[in-house]
Amino acid sequence: MSLILVLLLVAGLVPLVPVLTRLVGRQAGWLLGAGLLLAAVLLTRVGPGSGTISESVAWMPTVDVSLRLRLDGLSMLFALLVLGIGAVIMVYSTSYLTGRRPTGFYALMTGFAAAMLLLVLADDLVVLWVAWELTTVCSYLLIARSGPNAGGPATRTLLVTVAGGLSLLGAVAVVAAKTGTTDLTAALAHPSWSGDPLFAGTVAALVAVAAMTKAAQFPFHSWLADAMVAPAPVSAYLHAAAMVKAGIYLLMVFAGAASHSPLWPVLLVSVGLLTALLGGLFALQRHDMKELLAYSTVSQLGLLVAVIGIGTTEAMLAASVHVVAHALFKSAAFMHVGLMERRIGTRDLRRLRGLGRSMPWAATMIALAAASMAGILPTLGFISKELIFEALLGAPAAAAIGWLAALVATVGAVLTMAYSARLILTILPGPAPAARPWRETASMSAAISLTALAGAGFGIAAWLLTDLVAAAAAGTAGTTVDQVGSLYLWHGFSVPLLLSVAAITAGVLLTVWRGPADRLLDRRLFPGSGVRAVQALHDGTIAVGRRVGAATRTDAPAAHLAVPVALLGSAGLGVLAIWPGWPTTMRPHAIDVGLLVVLVVGVVTVVRARVRLTAVIAAGVVGFSVAVWFFVLGASDVALTQLLVEILTVVIMVLVLRRMRPHFAPVRARRTILAAGVALAAGTTATLTTLAFTGHRPLSPAGEYFLREAPGLTGGTNIVNTILVDFRALDTLGELVVLAVGALAVTALLTANPPAADNPLTAARNPLSDPLRNAVFLTVLDRLLVPLMLLGSLYALLRGHTAPGGGFIAALVGACALALAYLSAAANRSGLLHRPYLAIAGSGIVVAVGTGLLGLFDASFLRPLHAELLGVKLTTALIFDVGVYLAVFGVILAALRLLGTPSADLPGGPARNHPRQPRTAQRAEVREAEGAVS
Incomplete structure (x- = not known):
């Protein structure tokens, strides 16, 4: 039995909590306590006596961060307290708790135990800090869920302990930078502790502050009594073997190295005795x-x-x-x-x-x-x-x-x-x-x-x-x-x-x-x-924060854009100072001139437009011109992405515009002239900057590396896709999380405040207003194109590693098929839109993270695994691309569903088939009800 397996045993109890509480209710504490006790027994079997046991699993090898675990005398002492006291409190909770299914309590308490066990076993500075912050989060959630009056104490506890976490993060950064490693044992044995008093004193102070916030030392002591709104089992665990003991453990771990600074004993002894x-x-x-x-x-x-x-x-x-x-x-x-x-x-x-x-x-x-x-x-x-x-x-x-x-x-x-x-x-x-x-x-x-x-x-x-x-x-x-x-x-x-x-x-x-x-x-x-x-x-x-935010608290986009655009325009003076001249490789062709003319005409039309729909169409022309330009330059992946994004942008913008007035509000000539000057300055600066920094040098070393190494390292020949799902997969995962958060934000916004009904000014009767006649052409195409587009979406997903395509482009193609099906429907309530868009976007994140965890079997999170089956090269990067597909598809589906469906069909909107009554009618109903009551 290894340390990692013991840690996985404790962490594995967390997902089991819902099952156990569903089966036996609060009596699940006996089983969870037995699990913690079993982990303690196994730990003693692994125990080193007077020696040390170390294990390591690569996590982020490029920065020398690994899941390093170390069991020595000190970690054994604290680990047995964490597990032993935790097991006793789990048993205690079976009588203390009153709910039949206290899933949240048991899950957080078990997670608390797992975080503390990881903390005391960690032999890597980064892992130590991550575990430290996990204990902070667990304690906050356990306190916050204690009752209606627990919000304030939980927040104050979080503020104090998070401040300590930032102090520990500073110490981790300083130690890693000075010693050149995040290995805790090696870092604490580095000669810089005795040879560099400034380094030792700085880290000693940062570690002491971090530990004192958790160990409730003056002046950070108030949170411990403030947190007594938590139930007795939480308080018992927090005081006896968890939160506060984390601070004591940190001091004992760093004591040998930090004591080289005279600040360490003076600070600890004086503050400790005063406290x-x-x-x-x-x-x-x-x-x-x-x-x-x-x-x-x-x-x-x-x-x-x-x-x-x-x-x-x-x-x-x-x-x-x-x-x-x-x-x-x-x-x-x-x-x-x-x-x-x-x-x-x-x-x-x-x-x-x-x-x-x-x-x-x-x-x-x-x-x-x-x-x-x-x-x-x-x-x-x-x-x-x-x-x-x-x-x-x-x-x-x-x-x-x-x-x-x-x-x-x-x-x-x-x-x-x-x-x-x-x-x-x-x-x-x-x-x-x-x-x-x-x-x-x-x-x-x-x-x-x-x-x-x-x-x-x-x-x-x-x-x-x-x-x-x-x-x-x-x-x-x-x-x-x-x-x-x-x-x-x-x-x-x-x-x-x-x-x-x-x-x-x-x-x-x-x-x-x-x-x-x-x-x-x-x-x-x-x-x-x-x-x-x-x-x-x-x-x-x-x-x-409110006072600072008041200066920019406005819904007008121009107010937010003015400052960055003006700064960008003024930066042109700096570009002129370093201007190296026109690039020698700049030889425009006839097609470039033609596309530039179309683009300029589109931009001028957008600026001069007085009708919103005209501006949207002209903006689409600009976007399509840029997409064609990308095709001409050979950037087919970027061109496909631009083209599909433009299509969907136009669709979604039209869905928004139908609830707005058709014409723009009149603008003063003075503001128009000022905006035009700022826009021209910013555009000129952007153009000159691009020419100055990209037109006078060959391909960057990073680009040469990707072109040279991508086929051999990833098995893919589409360099753009290999960068997204192989080399820079962590960046892509972050972008997927942002997309999912965007879907949540759109959902929260539009369900809390359902969009208004279609603007009656845009619903004038004309030959095109009949949806059945107007959609005949699209309805015919829908039957043929939607299945083909969905198949094309799957094809683009599968070929993305070796040819233009990939999860992002494939999701855009699928979303275009969805948009076509919606536009060709005779009514707003298209059946294809009624899909769990948040679940789809969330499943994309789960798939991407799960694929990343598979990479741990080959030394690093998100490291692609490769195999060959019947002559076909397989890679987990394709599964990661599936996660990209689902996340992007879910976000676009959310936009179409929430913007393209009547308000009555949205959560929080008016009841279906019950149109919104005028205010006079509502008031009459209220008066009638009041009269009936009286």
Whole structure:
């Protein structure tokens, strides 16, 4: 079993979610949890012990980006947390969820687990960043779908974490540019970290900011409590093993290399300790149990960030142990909040009393989780807290700095003990409240018990974790496992123990004499808050955008075209400065002169036209002239494309024009003269620029390469098509996505605002207004030409690799057949138009992407695969061209369907066979209805 197969196993659970939820409903959590647990078991079978396992699959070989995976001690630790805690929470969710088919929740949670697993296994900088952003998207969607009030918190969370993603992207770019590789292991071992202080400091700052946004460190801490609108399973996973742990993992991965910069320890230790104090203080203020635990996470993560900044072997061992301890007690605590919501109906500490009587087992479990969180003997939290104190005291800086850091951490531990004790002493005693039967939440109780007991049991049997955390610490600190100490519950009497006892004692006293602490409740400690700051930034950005956009907020095309056209015209002065003279190869022929005359006449007619239909016809003449010119010059593919586009453009423009006034609005002579001057200047500049840059040199090296290598590399002789579907397939895929988005935009626009009825001014009675008589000629041709055009479309698709044609041209031919069938129909409701155009366009994207995935079997996404069958050369580029065909055909079908069908037949339009009534009639009906009601 390889790392890639384990990753595919987890990712493969996502498409299975709809099937499982349809079969067993919310009980699918058991199967999904089993899948995650199976992946964890398989990962331990692959596990390297104290070594490292690496695997790689080529992704973008031309830029040295591969799906590199690496399993060492650190990634093993985090991967087991991701999968193990994820499996427990999936089981927990089977009782927590109330819907019968919670497909979206399970799909996003499973996708979250897959993204986190990819993140901790990634050994490529680009893959690492992609996984980082996937976790951001998953967390946003999980928060946003939590309820009607979740939009604001989800958006604020997204703003903060996306800012961190941009910071990480900057770090990835700098590291790749400096080291010359995206291989994470090789990049971190590059000598530039120690030899270039500016490089090390820059990357250290960028990585620290990125990690602190995810790990909720000051000043990015507000999003974590703000995101508590999410349901308990999401919060438990996000706090224990997912989102925030991604930030901690990133710091530990880069710790060895970034520590060469003095900025790294100063930034991490100072920000981490400040965050630990603020988080503890804010937690002590909260009545909401979930908010208390959220700020507790902020505080605990601050300690982790600070100890990672120390960077010693002892510090990395402390960080590794505390990662496990925090995952166990925090998952148990957040799952307990969900249990309270289901059984008691509240999570407000002022209303939670008597759990020791009504729910003794659950009360015992939350007490164990709180004890581990407070670092009380004999829990795993006690061991990790001792190790943190020891690491801070042993900081490689001056002894006074180490003592200062340890004392600040002790104050944070005091606050932790205080809010943990307040939590337990508030909810356990008192009269027993009414609670729902425990059988309804049996799986929730089992999940809580598993993590809470594990937090206590690993404290007593700490030696069971030694191999796991020692391997993680050794890999992070750059040492061997032999140099990492073992875990013990009792280390004897020492300074860390005295600090721990002092923290517990002070926390108990602060809980017993609650006056000073209670005065903090519901009191604003600072003039502002992080949530309001993020919201103000969000609102301010939108306000600035509106002001900037107001300058160009107009529907008039001339206003948008004026600036670029004027700039293009003024650029002619620069072209004159570098003008090399007329090209020697410029020898016009008689046909060129003739076509130029026709083109000029067409342009002049367009400009002088006062009737819209005249302008459309003249514009078509211009387009057809250009198409013929392309044929004369030998660019048959481009000429075919131009010709077909012109045909369809004229058809669609006529469909639009029939809903507009036939004549253009009158324009002042001054504006006409100004527009003509700008247009002439822009046209002259474009002509001179073309002559200056293309008329004095032979074919470009890229063109020579395509002509020379295309037949051998692709098996095709149509250079244009091989460029589109072989060499530059990624560009073509991007264009297909743009086309599909265009189809969605047109659909949304015309279904939300159905087009008006045909302009009555254009429907005057005349000999040509009868559709049955007017379409006789087209109807006869339709029976013969439409099948032939469809066959020609298929032929153009199949021959595109070796002769003029291809998916784009073939789709245009097919669309022309569709347009002919529509124009020859006696009514607007042509049966051929009633096809799922969005599904057709979307299927083209799916086919193109699926073909690209096949290329991964031969080293790269979108790399064409070639084979030969019975002497016939086959290539997956043809399948990709099918995707091009479907996407283009779907877009044109959408335009014809939405523009050529009456408004009554469109979604959102008036009901069929019920013509729109005049406003007076509508108002009369309203008055009649009001009278009937009264």
